[in-house]
Amino acid sequence: MADQSIRVEKSQSRKAKPDSNNLVFGRNFTDHMFVMDYTEGIGWHDPSIVPYQKLSLEPSSMIFHYGQSVFEGLKAFRTQDGDVQLFRPEKNIQRLNNSNERLVIPPIDEELGLEAIRQLVEIDKDWVPDAEGTSLYIRPFIISTEPYLGVSPSHHYKFIVIMSPVGSYYKEGINPVKIAVEDKYVRTVEGGTGEAKTGGNYAASLKAQEIVEKEGFSQVLWLDGVERKYIEEVGSMNVFFKISGEVVTPMLNGSILAGITRDSVIQLLKHWNVPVSERRVSMQEIYDAHQNGNLEEAFGSGTAAVISPIGELYWEGKHLVINEGKTGELSKKVYDTITGIQYGKLEDPLNWTLKVEKSSVNN
Incomplete structure (x- = not known):
């Protein structure tokens, strides 16, 4: 790991937030995203929170041809007290590395991965909806980016985290x-x-x-x-x-x-x-x-x-x-x-939740 300090670049133009009562899964995305690169010989480097933006990749990037990629899915919830908390996020990071091992992708530092998610949610916490049953969906993923058509593990990767406010899965109640x-x-x-x-x-x-x-x-x-x-x-x-x-x-x-x-x-x-x-x-x-x-x-x-x-x-x-x-x-x-x-309505006897608190990031 070349550098574990997360650089933060705040967006200068904020998006309009969708109606919390009419959210569609995976269609709207928050103002910021996390990005970190991997280069063989250097390791994972340049962890950054930046404005949500398009990616620029070569058509020959290996992800498009051989599918060397992994992803995760977790959520941030707004409690009755207005706090924001994550549910067992360390397990998602651990599983991401398990997937990395199977896909021959270099493992990420799990503490850094968790901190990246925590800081990203903190910065975009206004995007965590408060309507009943809603949440902020968090999608960490890693893609192979080396411009090469040979069938082998890539030597370059991107680790990215994007987030999307989502509605209640059961709008009319839980049904079989x-x-x-x-x-x-x-x-x-x-x-x-x-x-x-x-x-x-x-x-x-x-x-x-x-x-x-x-x-x-x-x-x-x-x-x-x-x-x-x-x-x-x-x-x-x-x-x-x-x-x-x-x-x-x-x-x-x-x-x-x-x-x-x-x-x-x-x-x-x-x-x-x-x-x-x-x-x-x-x-x-x-x-x-x-x-x-x-x-x-x-x-x-x-x-x-x-x-x-x-x-x-x-x-x-x-x-x-x-x-x-x-x-x-x-x-x-x-x-x-x-x-x-x-959602913080019941006690957490198994210590599963992690509160997202104000962090000392560089603005």
């Missing part, structure tokens, strides 16, 4: 969704890049998503890419099932992303003494549990929705309606607790 079990396409395989948060995984999911949406389903339930029988993720979320009082979720096996919300759900359940296990879960097991009346709830977990209840699964021509298509008691409790902690 219908999910189709995918039997043709796969998201990734063990030994692939499934455990990394990289763009290629999401590009690979688009075809199946497009097909099931036309058939009236919200998302797909991904099965493993080898035997096509074990459950992995639901859409771009981790997935949980409550069977006979026990909550089970697919274990991390190298092809499943280690979600921060997933980990939060598991920790909360253990805190409440609710039985929870991480293991292989087959679709046949879920079908049998449904037939026996033991499948009590199912839900996805992720940054955007926090908890997304599953009201129906469609598998091999069979419709499996779960909990009469209603949101389960445990799903609702988990959702209310995590969002309550995020």
